[in-house]
Amino acid sequence: MSSPTHGARARARIEVTAAIKDEARRQLAAEGAAKLSLRAVARELGMVSSALYRYFPSRDDLLTALIIDAYDSLGETVEQAHAAAADAGPVRRWSAVCEAARAWALGHPHEYALIYGSPVPGYAAPQTTVPAASRIGLVLTAILREAHQGPGLVTPPLPAELRAEADRMTADLAPDLPPETVTALVAAWAQLFGLIGFELFGQFNRVVEDREPFFRQAVAQLARGVGLVDPQHGDAGKG
Amino acid sequence: MSSPTHGARARARIEVTAAIKDEARRQLAAEGAAKLSLRAVARELGMVSSALYRYFPSRDDLLTALIIDAYDSLGETVEQAHAAAADAGPVRRWSAVCEAARAWALGHPHEYALIYGSPVPGYAAPQTTVPAASRIGLVLTAILREAHQGPGLVTPPLPAELRAEADRMTADLAPDLPPETVTALVAAWAQLFGLIGFELFGQFNRVVEDREPFFRQAVAQLARGVGLVDPQHGDAGKG
DNA sequence: CAAAAAAGAGAGCAGCGCTCTTGCCCTGGA
DNA sequence: TCCAGGGCAAGAGCGCTGCTCTCTTTTTTG
Numbered sequence: 001m002s003s004p005t006h007g008a009r010a011r012a013r014i015e016v017t018a019a020i021k022d023e024a025r026r027q028l029a030a031e032g033a034a035k036l037s038l039r040a041v042a043r044e045l046g047m048v049s050s051a052l053y054r055y056f057p058s059r060d061d062l063l064t065a066l067i068i069d070a071y072d073s074l075g076e077t078v079e080q081a082h083a084a085a086a087d088a089g090p091v092r093r094w095s096a097v098c099e100a101a102r103a104w105a106l107g108h109p110h111e112y113a114l115i116y117g118s119p120v121p122g123y124a125a126p127q128t129t130v131p132a133a134s135r136i137g138l139v140l141t142a143i144l145r146e147a148h149q150g151p152g153l154v155t156p157p158l159p160a161e162l163r164a165e166a167d168r169m170t171a172d173l174a175p176d177l178p179p180e181t182v183t184a185l186v187a188a189w190a191q192l193f194g195l196i197g198f199e200l201f202g203q204f205n206r207v208v209e210d211r212e213p214f215f216r217q218a219v220a221q222l223a224r225g226v227g228l229v230d231p232q233h234g235d236a237g238k239g
Numbered sequence: 240m241s242s243p244t245h246g247a248r249a250r251a252r253i254e255v256t257a258a259i260k261d262e263a264r265r266q267l268a269a270e271g272a273a274k275l276s277l278r279a280v281a282r283e284l285g286m287v288s289s290a291l292y293r294y295f296p297s298r299d300d301l302l303t304a305l306i307i308d309a310y311d312s313l314g315e316t317v318e319q320a321h322a323a324a325a326d327a328g329p330v331r332r333w334s335a336v337c338e339a340a341r342a343w344a345l346g347h348p349h350e351y352a353l354i355y356g357s358p359v360p361g362y363a364a365p366q367t368t369v370p371a372a373s374r375i376g377l378v379l380t381a382i383l384r385e386a387h388q389g390p391g392l393v394t395p396p397l398p399a400e401l402r403a404e405a406d407r408m409t410a411d412l413a414p415d416l417p418p419e420t421v422t423a424l425v426a427a428w429a430q431l432f433g434l435i436g437f438e439l440f441g442q443f444n445r446v447v448e449d450r451e452p453f454f455r456q457a458v459a460q461l462a463r464g465v466g467l468v469d470p471q472h473g474d475a476g477k478g
Numbered sequence: 479c480a481a482a483a484a485a486g487a488g489a490g491c492a493g494c495g496c497t498c499t500t501g502c503c504c505t506g507g508a
Numbered sequence: 509t510c511c512a513g514g515g516c517a518a519g520a521g522c523g524c525t526g527c528t529c530t531c532t533t534t535t536t537t538g
Contacts, residue, residue, distance in 0.1 A: 037526085038527085050486080053526095058526080059526065117357025118357050162455075187456070193437065194430045198432065203429070221464060287518050289497080289498090289517075292497085297496080298496085
């Protein structure tokens with residue numbers, strides 16, 4: 001950082017690191033995480049396999065880097081979708097975000113499997129992944145927050161047995177929202193990825209053929225589930 | 240099949256096959272599907288690795304056998320839960336089935352990952368798995384069918400763009416149910432496994448702590464989503 | 479310019495899925 | 509009773525994997 005030569009070395013390191021991740025992502029898209037091979041990455045990059053260990057101490061560390069990148073890629077995609085629908089009503093924004101998440105998943109199936117599929121046994125995602133993983137949740141929360149401050153939210157009452165946990169989640173995630181809403185949001189968040197995962201992992205094969213309208217309807221119902229009400233079928237009723 | 244001696248041979252084969260699957264399941268529970276190794280299975284069974292290929296032509300075929308067993312295990316579990324709640328109302332039966340599915344998943348996390356987690360790339364589950372995989376869907380459908388013939392179902396209208404696909408799915412899955420119900424059921428089916436998968440795969444870590452009441456509430460809302468109405472909070476209103 | 483730090487190269491270890499060949503032994507028919 | 513045929517285990521071996529260690533080359537630094 002003090003001298004330019006040190007910067008040159010550091011820059012080279014950054015470039016090689018990026019090249020490794022790029023090639024790894026290519027192999028991920030081609031063969032999946034299970035068949036991601038350090039040797040194959042090195043071969044393709046014209047270096048020897050052991051040299052890779054100068055950049056990533058293990059295969060798992062390379063995977064972790066790819067996981068964070070994937071979360072960030074998804075997060076950025078949905079944030080952009082949210083921003084692009086800023087003028088629309090909350091139901092429309094909710095749908096836009098959900099559909100952006102689905103589109104990202106369909107476009108990056110192996111990266112989706114990496115972050116929302118079965119975890120590799122014996123591999124615990126380090127805490128480093130948490131901020132990137134949270135981005136989509138923050139977007140969904142923001143939509144509900146605006147709706148809460150604006151037209152309001154319609155939520156079913158909580159059963160007594162859930163009261164304590166709902167309050168705890170609310171304090172953690174969105175203290176300015178009603179616990180009923182936070183609970184419904186967390187459930188909808190999981191359910192959204194149930195829908196996406198079933199489509200991506202083949203559970204809908206021979207069951208749902210025309211997935212786009214099906215997903216749109218399911219997401220609209222999800223919006224109702226978190227209490228979003230639809231003024232004039234999602235038309236910009238806010239502005 | 241004609242002579243008892245031939246039967247002795249066949250019986251031995253069945254026993255060895257079962258022993259291989261048992262040991263494979265043990266390793267599955269210990270290490271996960273990715274690290275399931277034919278050599279380790281053979282080692283544990285006191286045979287040489289190549290001998291396993293007399294019973295399963297490849298690692299994938301062994302996995303397929305485990306997948307079918309897992310689907311059947313889950314299917315049987317939820318069928319029993321359904322039968323045990325036969326006297327209750329449809330909402331209670333729905334919840335019982337969903338909670339049984341969750342309990343099975345928590346008790347067999349690696350087998351769950353095998354059937355509802357990311358698919359192994361290059362491995363397409365053969366058509367043989369379909370009947371076993373369908374069992375839980377059939378149970379859920381049966382609940383809705385009885386409710387449809389009894390107290391009735393409350394379903395939101397379908398958007399025009401979904402009409403054709405909804406009719407197609409209905410003809411395929413449950414021609415005696417309204418297309419609105421079938422569409423909602425398929426979505427709820429996917430969403431149920433979104434909830435279970437998020438809990439199992441660690442997405443709820445540091446988010447939802449007291450999972451049982453949370454899941455119960457989510458499942459109750461899922462029941463509402465498929466149109467099940469709750470006479471006196473799920474009490475046996477069918478009489 | 480020499481010392482030190484970083485990176486690459488290559489050999490090697492232990493493990494993997496899978497294939498092929500060899501030979502044992504059980505079984506069913508003559 | 510004997511014998512051919514076939515099911516089956518064993519072993520060697522191929523090409524691959526992640527990872528470690530040592531040695532050399534390159535680059536940065538005092």
